[in-house]
Amino acid sequence: MRNSTLKSRFEDKFIPEPNSGCWIWTGAVWNTTGHVPRGKIVVGRKVQRLAYRVAYELYVGKIAKGLSVCHKCDNPICVNPSHLFLGTSADNMRDKVRKGRAKAGSGYNGKPRSDQITYNQGEANGRSQLTNNQAKLILTSSLPVSKLSEKYGVSRRVINSIKSRRSWKLLSSGDQTCDTRFALI
């Protein structure tokens, strides 16, 4: 009974997009720094969940613990269950790396900024000064920005933009679909 209520509430909150077939979420949106917005929906007693994960459970089946729900269409606001698949974070990263390379030239979130153009495609971009591995090390390092800047021979601005995930698309977009690591799943 609760499920049918959830389903009818869910079905009021998206619009099918005829060209892509994506179901564009029109309900509440979860925004968090460094990630593209995703739909969210309240289930049960005021528990918020990601709308596309709820879509997967409503139409496809249970999501085993620890698995991510990923988008074939690469459109995180889409909740069409036929565009979703289960993956591990590692699958997810590989998928995003492949897609990221296939889409070389596209700007971050469609809004290229001068400090992203050089770096936002990761090492597939010939102008990158850092490898993906170095960018990952920078992202997870606890060294101060000035030290990292010296160590890798890039400006502090570059270090800061990697740290804030504004640049280095492979890292940030890979992370975007690893939803098991989100605060909201």
Ligand SMILES: [Zn+2]
């Ligand atoms: Zn879609």
